Amino acid sequence: MVLSPTDIAAYIDHTLLKPAATVRELEDFCSQAVRFGFYGVCVNPSMISPICSILKDKIPTPVSVVGFPLGATLPEVKAYETRDVVQRGAREIDMVMNIGAFKGGDTALVLRDIQAVVHAADGFPVKVILETAMLSDDEVVKACLLSVDAGASFVKTSTGFGPGGATVEAVKLMRRTVGPDIGVKASGGISTYKDALTMIEAGASRIGASASVVIISG
Numbered sequence: 001m002v003l004s005p006t007d008i009a010a011y012i013d014h015t016l017l018k019p020a021a022t023v024r025e026l027e028d029f030c031s032q033a034v035r036f037g038f039y040g041v042c043v044n045p046s047m048i049s050p051i052c053s054i055l056k057d058k059i060p061t062p063v064s065v066v067g068f069p070l071g072a073t074l075p076e077v078k079a080y081e082t083r084d085v086v087q088r089g090a091r092e093i094d095m096v097m098n099i100g101a102f103k104g105g106d107t108a109l110v111l112r113d114i115q116a117v118v119h120a121a122d123g124f125p126v127k128v129i130l131e132t133a134m135l136s137d138d139e140v141v142k143a144c145l146l147s148v149d150a151g152a153s154f155v156k157t158s159t160g161f162g163p164g165g166a167t168v169e170a171v172k173l174m175r176r177t178v179g180p181d182i183g184v185k186a187s188g189g190i191s192t193y194k195d196a197l198t199m200i201e202a203g204a205s206r207i208g209a210s211a212s213v214v215i216i217s218g
Contacts (some may be wrong), residue, residue, distance in 0.1 A: 003200065005193045005218040006037075011200060013040040013063055013094075014212045015187070016047070017160065023050050032213055033060040040092060042208060044068065045085050052089030064090040066117060069161035071096030071129070075109075075116040082120035093117060094127045094185075094208075096159060099134055102143060110143075114150035127154035127185050127206075130174075133164030137173060144177040154206065158188030165189030168202045175203025193218045 014033045016026060026047055033041045033055070040061035041051050048064045055062055064085040067078045082093055095117045101109040118126045128147040132140050144155050155174050157166040165188025174184045186199035187208030196207050196215050209215055 005216045008196050009037045009216050010039055011207045012038045012212045013042040013208045014038040015042040015208050015210045026050055030054040034058050036216055038212055048085045048088045048090050061091050062089050063092040066093050066095040068096055069159040071098050075113040079116040079120040082117045092125045093121050096129045099131050110146055111150050118151040125153035127156045128152045129156045129159055131162045132157045132170040133162055140173050141177045144174055148178055148182055154183035154185050156185035156187055160188045171199055171202040171204050
């Protein structure tokens, strides 16, 4: 695949999720997203209203995380959070799977959890963050299939707050599992053009990164 650094901009969710992020930083971040043509800007729920105001009538998509970063809140809480950020202007949702329920074998809860968010998103795409560094290959496959069954539009590798980030092996496995019609987002530790290109070649259709400007600078 031949993609220039500037081509990769259209794959990137420009991501600002650090807990101490300020609205001033957000303004600069949104300006970068507009200037460089990033696909989206991904922020915590409290920042959705400000970025939607800043990005009004501009191309980057407002993206909010839900149940972030642990995924351990109740389905009803994740659904409420989703409805709220959509009402405020979020147009994609990156939710964290209930990892403890999944690893404990409660797939019914995991399915209900994802379905609750998909329903609350009211047609806007939902990405399910699996935290693949915590899962075996078999668990990654199972989590991907549960996400698809629940109506998710994407599966995503990592929060960036867990024990590891995106790996080529995980992205390839996720792509093989979900097929060509479901998105795969690689996120966590992607900080160079080479990193991003490798993930896209492995099957990622979206990249989550805070080092987006460095990435497209080659």
